[in-house]
Amino acid sequence: MPVSSAESAQRTMSLSALAADSPVTPNTRFDGWFDARRRDSGFKVTRIPFERLAGWAFDRDTGTLSHDSGRFFSVEGLRIEAEPPYSTWEQPILVQREIGILGLLVREFDGVPHFLMQAKLEPGNSGAVRLSPTVQATRSNYTGVHRGRAIPYLEHFVAPSTGTVLVDTLQSERGSWFLRKRNRHMVVAVEGPVEEHQDFRWLTLGQLRRLMRRDNTLSMEACSVLACLPGTAPEDGGRPRHALREVTGSLVEVKARCEVGQHRIPLREVASWRRLDDEISRPDRRYFKVIAAEVHAATREILHWTQPLIAPVPGGLAVLLTRTFDGVRHVLLHARVEAGSLDVAEFGPTVQCTPSNYRDTPPARRPRFLDLSLAPAPGRLLYDTVLSEEGARFHHAESRYRIIDVGDELTDVPPDFVWVTPGQSERLLRHGYYLNMQARTLLAALRSVV
Numbered sequence: 001m002p003v004s005s006a007e008s009a010q011r012t013m014s015l016s017a018l019a020a021d022s023p024v025t026p027n028t029r030f031d032g033w034f035d036a037r038r039r040d041s042g043f044k045v046t047r048i049p050f051e052r053l054a055g056w057a058f059d060r061d062t063g064t065l066s067h068d069s070g071r072f073f074s075v076e077g078l079r080i081e082a083e084p085p086y087s088t089w090e091q092p093i094l095v096q097r098e099i100g101i102l103g104l105l106v107r108e109f110d111g112v113p114h115f116l117m118q119a120k121l122e123p124g125n126s127g128a129v130r131l132s133p134t135v136q137a138t139r140s141n142y143t144g145v146h147r148g149r150a151i152p153y154l155e156h157f158v159a160p161s162t163g164t165v166l167v168d169t170l171q172s173e174r175g176s177w178f179l180r181k182r183n184r185h186m187v188v189a190v191e192g193p194v195e196e197h198q199d200f201r202w203l204t205l206g207q208l209r210r211l212m213r214r215d216n217t218l219s220m221e222a223c224s225v226l227a228c229l230p231g232t233a234p235e236d237g238g239r240p241r242h243a244l245r246e247v248t249g250s251l252v253e254v255k256a257r258c259e260v261g262q263h264r265i266p267l268r269e270v271a272s273w274r275r276l277d278d279e280i281s282r283p284d285r286r287y288f289k290v291i292a293a294e295v296h297a298a299t300r301e302i303l304h305w306t307q308p309l310i311a312p313v314p315g316g317l318a319v320l321l322t323r324t325f326d327g328v329r330h331v332l333l334h335a336r337v338e339a340g341s342l343d344v345a346e347f348g349p350t351v352q353c354t355p356s357n358y359r360d361t362p363p364a365r366r367p368r369f370l371d372l373s374l375a376p377a378p379g380r381l382l383y384d385t386v387l388s389e390e391g392a393r394f395h396h397a398e399s400r401y402r403i404i405d406v407g408d409e410l411t412d413v414p415p416d417f418v419w420v421t422p423g424q425s426e427r428l429l430r431h432g433y434y435l436n437m438q439a440r441t442l443l444a445a446l447r448s449v450v
Contacts, residue, residue: 013231016113017447019204024109027210033201034131034217037119042298043128049278050292053306063268063275065290065308072096072138073393075280075290075308077270078179080339081261090270092280092290093179093340094310094393096138099170102225103135103157103186106166107194107202114202116153116194117222122391123295124309126398130219130388131211134200152197156188163188167228170432171440172346174389175338177288177310179262182342182432185225205232209448215386216398220441223387227435227444233426238328240421244428250418251434254335255344262339279311286357288312291395309395312354316389316399319351319373320442322382322450323406323419329450330419332410333439334368346436347428350417368414376404382449387441399438403446422446 021027050058055068066074073096081088105116120132134153156163166187173181203211208226211217226232242250268275272282281289294306321332336348351373358366382403389397413419420428425443428434435443 012108012111012113013205013229015111016205017209017232018206019112020206020210022109022112022114022202022204022207024114025201025203025207027207030201030203030207034119034129037199038127038129040298041121041128042296043121043123044296045123045128046294047278048292048294048306051277052294053292053308056292056306056308058267062266065267071098072307075267076179077265077267078339079261079263079265081263082337083259086258086260086337089339090265090272091287091339092267092270092273093264094177094181095179095264096181098139100138100183101135101154101157101186102133102183102221103153103188104222104225105134105153105156105163105194106187106189107191109202112204113189114204115208116200117203117208119199119201120219121297123293123297123307124393124395124397125216125388125391126396127216128391130222130391131208131217132219132222133225136219136221152200153194156190157186161188163190166230167225169228169430171224171228171429172342172433172436173340174437175341175346177312177340177394179264179340180342181340183221183224185228187225187229205229212445212448213383213385216388218387219390220387220437221390223441223444224437227440228429230426230430232447233422233443236328236421236423238326240328240424241325241330241419244424247418247420247424247428248434250415251335251345251347254337254416258337258344260337260341260344286313287354293395310393310397311395312389312397313356314354314396314398315356316354316397317351317370317373317402318349318399318438318442319369319402319404320439320446321350321369321372321404321406321410322446323408323410325419328421330421331425331443331446332369332413333418333420333425333435335416335418336436338436342433346433347418347420347439348436349439349442352436352438368417372406373402373404376402377407380405380407383445385445401438401442401445403442403449422450
């Protein structure tokens with residue numbers, strides 16, 4: 001049955017999930033192709049002082065770092081004013097008003113849905129290449145502001161598209177580093193031939209789930225879109241611990257209780273941060289820094305450019321705790337307030353932090369469940385993989401993603417945490433701004449292990 005509607009997609013997606021290999025792109029052929037893409041990337045990224053940025057400049061009055069075109073993104077200052085238990089702080093933040101497209105093309109081969117994945121080069125990624133969605137582009141990219149080459153397969157994701165749209169939802173970007181940034185997550189089914197390209201291959205959902213267990217292979221953007229697929233979460237098979245209205249109500253409670261003010265301020269006035277010749281950073285070296293890079297690429301839409309990048313402190317950690325209640329799998333989500341959130345808070349994973357940022361913090365102020373996440377009990381670690389943040393804006397931003405089974409522990413949790421079934425998570429992902437990027441990534445990974 002062709003993938004020609006959302007209903008038929010849900011019926012056939014399980015076939016794709018069961019297909020751990022494919023005659024279209026056999027695993028052995030994929031490995032050779034992907035290794036060759038990495039070897040032949042021709043990517044060279046060099047850190048440079050800010051004065052060598054071409055087309056980018058600091059505003060004399062505010063210190064804002066932006067592009068001459070007024071497009072792409074800018075680095076500005078942000079003051080967050082929040083009531084306890086949260087705090088007030090200032091930081092640099094990326095401001096990008098336009099909405100990007102993260103689009104996956106899907107087509108059936110012999111009755112099994114396959115996804116067209118891209119070996120995409122990004123300047124901030126170690127190793128350069130990640131397996132990414134078919135299209136991953138901002139409006140500035142696909143409208144040609146960079147004056148580069150056309151983006152392959154874009155026509156399937158902009159009107160008028162000839163395919164069948166299976167997923168179309170706005171989801172948040174990384175709230176710690178972007179101010180109210182959103183991306184359009186799309187999955188579009190097509191029938192009939194699709195032009196071949198050397199940087200793209202068709203893979204089943206089963207193959208993709210296998211690749212999710214490899215360090216730095218799938219991009220988080222790919223995982224985020226895969227998490228939104230309909231009908232791919234494990235069946236709950238029983239009664240959830242909380243009704244869905246109670247789950248959403250717990251997030252609303254956090255939003256209503258926490259008054260958070262986001263105030264854009266001149267970048268030059270951000271407290272505790274300093275601008276040097278080649279970075280904007282804190283004297284204590286915590287959190288992240290803003291750097292500048294020069295990029296040479298052999299196979300991108302544009303072959304040479306310079307740009308700012310955010311370089312976080314190494315050692316990020318994102319952890320999803322899981323257990324069963326009455327035979328039903330649940331995951332523990334945290335209603336998390338972040339600097340750039342569109343509406344105060346979203347559900348994140350159980351733990352999301354960089355542990356070294358808390359090295360001198362009293363135990364009572366460390367993230368909850370951090371110690372359990374760093375040292376799980378023997379046999380409880382279900383998933384343990386290093387994944388990269390988006391390399392177009394972030395430099396060597398790698399985090400360890402873990403899923404840990406806690407057995408019969410943690411029956412009762414603090415009020416800003418809630419136990420949710422995978423099926424409930426899938427229903428939340430039909431809408432925007434319920435689950436953050438890290439939570440979506442881990443939910444996609446969960447489907448590869450349970």
